[in-house]
Amino acid sequence: MPLFNENSPMEYDAIVVGTGISGGWAAKELAEKGLKTLVLERGRNVNHVVDYKTMNDDPWDLPNNDRPTQEMLKDYPMQNRTGYTVRPSHVHWFVKDTEHPYYEKPDTRFDWIRGYHVGGRSLVWGRQSYRLADLDFEANAKQGIAVDWPIRYKDLAPWYSHVEKFAGISGQKEGIKHLPDGEFLPPMELNCVEEELKKSINSSFPERHLTIGRTAHITGDSPFQNRGTCQSRNRCMRGCPYGAYFSSNASTLPAAEASGNMTLRPDSIVTEVIYDAEKGKASGVRVMDSNTKEVYDFKARIIFLNASAIATTAILMNSKSDRFPNGMGNDSGELGHNIMDHHFRVGASGDWDGFEDKYYKGRRPNGFYIPRFRNLDEKTKMPDFVRGYGFQGSASREDWSAGVAELGIGGGFKDSLMKPGGWRAGMTAFGEILPYHDNAMELNYDKLDAWGQPTITFSTTIRENELNMRKDMAVTAGEMLEAAGFKNISTWDDGYGVGLGIHEMGTARMGKDPKTSVLNKWNQIHAVPNVFVTDGACMTSAACQNPSLTYMALTARAANYAVDELKKMNL
Amino acid sequence: MKRRTALKTIGLGMGATVSLGTFLSTIQSCVSEKESSADGWKADYFTDPNQQKLIVEMSDIILPATDTPGAKDVEVIKYIDATVARIYDPKTVERFGKGMDACVKALEADQGGKYSDLSREQLTAFLEKQMGASVDPATHKTRRALIAEKEAPSGQSDEYYLYSFLDSLKSLTIAGFFGSEVIGEQHLTYDPIPGPYQGCIDQNGMNTYSLS
Numbered sequence A: 001m002p003l004f005n006e007n008s009p010m011e012y013d014a015i016v017v018g019t020g021i022s023g024g025w026a027a028k029e030l031a032e033k034g035l036k037t038l039v040l041e042r043g044r045n046v047n048h049v050v051d052y053k054t055m056n057d058d059p060w061d062l063p064n065n066d067r068p069t070q071e072m073l074k075d076y077p078m079q080n081r082t083g084y085t086v087r088p089s090h091v092h093w094f095v096k097d098t099e100h101p102y103y104e105k106p107d108t109r110f111d112w113i114r115g116y117h118v119g120g121r122s123l124v125w126g127r128q129s130y131r132l133a134d135l136d137f138e139a140n141a142k143q144g145i146a147v148d149w150p151i152r153y154k155d156l157a158p159w160y161s162h163v164e165k166f167a168g169i170s171g172q173k174e175g176i177k178h179l180p181d182g183e184f185l186p187p188m189e190l191n192c193v194e195e196e197l198k199k200s201i202n203s204s205f206p207e208r209h210l211t212i213g214r215t216a217h218i219t220g221d222s223p224f225q226n227r228g229t230c231q232s233r234n235r236c237m238r239g240c241p242y243g244a245y246f247s248s249n250a251s252t253l254p255a256a257e258a259s260g261n262m263t264l265r266p267d268s269i270v271t272e273v274i275y276d277a278e279k280g281k282a283s284g285v286r287v288m289d290s291n292t293k294e295v296y297d298f299k300a301r302i303i304f305l306n307a308s309a310i311a312t313t314a315i316l317m318n319s320k321s322d323r324f325p326n327g328m329g330n331d332s333g334e335l336g337h338n339i340m341d342h343h344f345r346v347g348a349s350g351d352w353d354g355f356e357d358k359y360y361k362g363r364r365p366n367g368f369y370i371p372r373f374r375n376l377d378e379k380t381k382m383p384d385f386v387r388g389y390g391f392q393g394s395a396s397r398e399d400w401s402a403g404v405a406e407l408g409i410g411g412g413f414k415d416s417l418m419k420p421g422g423w424r425a426g427m428t429a430f431g432e433i434l435p436y437h438d439n440a441m442e443l444n445y446d447k448l449d450a451w452g453q454p455t456i457t458f459s460t461t462i463r464e465n466e467l468n469m470r471k472d473m474a475v476t477a478g479e480m481l482e483a484a485g486f487k488n489i490s491t492w493d494d495g496y497g498v499g500l501g502i503h504e505m506g507t508a509r510m511g512k513d514p515k516t517s518v519l520n521k522w523n524q525i526h527a528v529p530n531v532f533v534t535d536g537a538c539m540t541s542a543a544c545q546n547p548s549l550t551y552m553a554l555t556a557r558a559a560n561y562a563v564d565e566l567k568k569m570n571l
Numbered sequence B: 001m002k003r004r005t006a007l008k009t010i011g012l013g014m015g016a017t018v019s020l021g022t023f024l025s026t027i028q029s030c031v032s033e034k035e036s037s038a039d040g041w042k043a044d045y046f047t048d049p050n051q052q053k054l055i056v057e058m059s060d061i062i063l064p065a066t067d068t069p070g071a072k073d074v075e076v077i078k079y080i081d082a083t084v085a086r087i088y089d090p091k092t093v094e095r096f097g098k099g100m101d102a103c104v105k106a107l108e109a110d111q112g113g114k115y116s117d118l119s120r121e122q123l124t125a126f127l128e129k130q131m132g133a134s135v136d137p138a139t140h141k142t143r144r145a146l147i148a149e150k151e152a153p154s155g156q157s158d159e160y161y162l163y164s165f166l167d168s169l170k171s172l173t174i175a176g177f178f179g180s181e182v183i184g185e186q187h188l189t190y191d192p193i194p195g196p197y198q199g200c201i202d203q204n205g206m207n208t209y210s211l212s
Ligand SMILES: Cc1cc2nc3c(=O)[nH]c(=O)nc-3n(C[C@H](O)[C@H](O)[C@H](O)COP(=O)(O)OP(=O)(O)OC[C@H]3O[C@@H](n4cnc5c(N)ncnc54)[C@H](O)[C@@H]3O)c2cc1C
Pocket: A017, A018, A019, A020, A021, A022, A023, A024, A040, A041, A042, A043, A113, A114, A115, A116, A117, A118, A119, A120, A121, A122, A124, A125, A126, A127, A128, A129, A268, A269, A270, A271, A306, A307, A308, A309, A311, A312, A315, A502, A503, A535, A536, A546, A547, A548, A549, A551, B014
């Protein structure tokens, strides 16, 4: 990567803050359109493949068979709330909470799971990629909840296509109106038991469907840029030697680099956006070098904030001026409010009798998806909650670990554990959370971090709509398994804290009216038109689909608009 | 357990499932006679040689050598020791420790004599009674419900700790054994680079995949 050095200029056409999923896209689009682009990233540099130090390790190659020690966990009390982030194989992609603390108001919880390094969470994301639809974009307006989205599906559809073609999304076209098809690479296969479940759902529940997960992996036989096809190793969270799943490092940053217009500066903490009162625009950003703590101001004509929803919002809140005493762009008072996520950890699982002579080959880094089927129309309207949820799940054969709970010891017992066990399937729901003004974050100027910057205190909870939805999730998960003939079905609700879905969003929402929203329909701050926010902060409602594909599409759309406006001398 | 199995099933490639094992490079016959083995390994938790020997023997009775290696061959003791010493949280360590005491007590009462003097046959007889295939399934179910409790119910302390311990021992033995390099690469189906996923193939007697 072309790294910033002492000869690099301090002034650019564009600045992008953050190198995660959305920042990578901003960098690519802006640099490819000819803008000299400075990309600022607070974390260390990560070179594609070279720095994926655990990518080929088997469990026995890793310390403690890839389990966290009590000693390790001390640094990650919040990150460990997921139960899977703190592992020797990928823990280096997550922040130490001891270095990057945050706080929660009493009786509330927010799980802020993140990593600071080039690539951000694009290196570890689950890669599930779904389009939003008008069912989602129209919901707030129809139900009088929060504010209306300033865009509709038709505004975003071409940009979904644009990003899908470049990122590489594998999936099956289904013709479902509220889960629009995309530009898909060949779908991954369902296994025998998943096929049975699919058949049963199709025949038992007319409005429900089961499809293979739509996921950002290269599949099929056609060459795809210079990236390899997925080898079903399921080690994606460590970084992929083939570049087979979408990450900034494998995909967008190399494209930005190839344009010759990008300069990357890692170890650069953006602390604020600088406001030029005379021009009514931002003039640049202030950066603290994370190693030397020296402070630099960089200038640019346009600024893209892509530090992820919470961090971007914190930068804006900390960008105080006479014009914006409460944070840049906060005329509405909505900045830092309306935090949403997807609530999950409710579902069902069960055993399947049969197919004992069938198996699968590969560790498919993907599962099945059951798109939303509640509150689509009058027929599917629910009495006690609005919006809906989808399911993600999979079936597989049990392994030796099932032997722990069984009776038996000795040679015969051991030999039996060498063979695959019975089939099981399970699914967990991901549901929409409504935008509540009171689900909010604030900056803490009395608790500064190691760089003298304010920390964040959160106050978030889910409410009645979500709690009622959770009851329904468990019921429908169980009934689908039951209808398909699964045995020993158990349903569960393992509890949830906002943020644990790692789809945090909504803190600088888009809207039509500057009095009630932060961004306009092009993701520009209403009152500071050369600052664009295209990460999750911009979301007006959450829908229930995994959101990152939408951030990609919104980013590409806004970046192309910004370049056009620059050319027209409107910015 | 149910819930963990369920979560595992729906792992979804989120990195939610990682298997377990030991780290060893050479197969060694038996470390039970010594506190530390030939490669200089020293126990961190089982520093008492008699206790260490008991764990080595019992884990090897749970998974003995047949025409494939057993727990001793792959030095499952190292995995068990590391887990209790470094991976378990303090509460679980305490429960394990109390369980070990309860187990020794039950063992000595059942077989007569000091636990460190008991023969492999005696240990086997004890373990068969507690967790062998001939245990009444209803009894097994009751015991599993008991150890699912967070604390020992009053009056059932001995049983609670004993069965918690036996469950941990079995779980650690199985995880350490099947997660070891030798079993993972030479005895289970080792498929590091599978290629495109095939959803429905004939099993044809093949063993479980070692990687998840
Ligand atoms: C385990 C896991 C599984 C997930 N699964 C899915 C999934 O299946 N589908 C899906 O759609 N989404 C998924 N997500 C969510 C997805 O990762 C995020 O939505 C996405 O990465 C957000 O992109 P972003 O660009 O906003 O932020 P990020 O990718 O988080 O990148 C932000 C970058 O900004 C940098 N930064 C932060 N503050 C500053 C600052 N002050 N100055 C400079 N740089 C800064 C950070 O270091 C980071 O590199 C998952 C996330 C995780 C962790």
